[in-house]
Amino acid sequence: MALRLQDDVWICHRRACRTNEATKHSLCVRHGSFFANSKLPVSTIFAVAYFWLREFGSFRTKSFELGVSAKMLTCWERRFRSICSRFYRRHPSIIGGTGAVVQVDETNVTRRKYNRGRIVRRREWLFGGDERGGGRAFMVLVRRRDAAMLTNIILKVIRPGTIIxxxxxxxxxxxxxxxxxxRHLTVNHIVNFVDPHxxxxxxxxxxxxxxxxxVPKRKYGLNTKRYTDYIRELLWRREFGELGEIIFNLFEHIAEISPC
Structure with missing residues (x-):
């Protein structure tokens, strides 16, 4: 088979393919891949991915610079974000280990919920941990932040041997x-930001x-269905966002999750 670059098509030159109407003698290089069913050139999709990964400019600026409609840009950014989310569904975050230091904390977040034709903002808690120097973290949405709930999460996502x-x-x-x-260490923020001992x-x-x-969307509330994807996107960027590796990491994970 030969590749016709201008059309992104594989052409089969075997006589059987050319003469048999029931046999396709050409096949789009996107067939069965992550890029299937899109009219955007593959080079443009790579550019969209690069702008998204590097977080260049506003949404309007990206749409103008790339020559891509807002609807198409939203679609592709959502697909990339979905890859990050699906990666962590396959490989849940488990951090820490012998000698590792993990800082844990919780923060209040807002989520949007549609209720009888109106938007209700529901306040919940996001419990998380960050591994010092490892680039790895976890975040879990919780309805309550009592000791039993937080301890149970810690036992699931932080390995024994960790300094918490x-x-x-x-x-x-x-x-x-x-x-x-x-091992558990604490700091009293009323007295110090860093424990002197x-x-x-x-x-x-x-x-x-x-x-x-x-990001304003995260600050002022997201649709419930999208919230987890944004959380996992942040975790993915933190773990795989090295400047020289980030685009390679994204497409490596695309190949794993959406193989041809």
Whole structure:
């Protein structure tokens, strides 16, 4: 077979293919792939991915610079975000380990819910942890933030042997009862931002909350169906967002999740 570049089509030159009407002698290179059913040139799709990964410009600017309609741009950015989300469904975040330091904290978030023709803003809690120096993190939406709930999550997503740092909020007092292998350090924010004796602090996880709330959509509330995708996108960017590797990582995960 030969590739006809101007049409992105494979052409079969075997006589049987050319003469038999029942046999297709050409096949689009996108057939059965992540790029199937799109009229955008593959080069433009790569450009959309690059702009999305690097977070260049406003949505309007990206649409103008790439020559892509707002509807098409939204569609492709949603597909890329879905890849991040599906990756973490296959590979759930489990962080920490012997000698690793994980800072945990919770923040209040707002989600939109449609109820009898009106939008209701529902306040929930996002509980998360950030592994120092590892680029890995976890975030879990919770309805309540009592000690039992948070402890159960920690046991699921943080490996034994981890040093866990938190503030002195009362729900974390139960972490001292974690099974052997975990160590818990606290910082009292009323007194210090960094504990002078243990160097415990929660600045990394607080920085992660700021990044999550930086985008207006995330700050003022998202549709419930999309919220988890935005959370996993942030986790994916944090773990796989090295400047020289990020676009390779995205398409490697596309190949894994949506193979031809």
């Amino acid at each position: 740092m938190s503030d002195s909020w009362r729900a974390y007092s139960q972490l001292s009862r974690l099974p052997a292998g975990y 243990t160097d415990a602090h929660t600045q990394n996880i607080e920085s992660l909350w700021q990044k999550f709330k930086m």
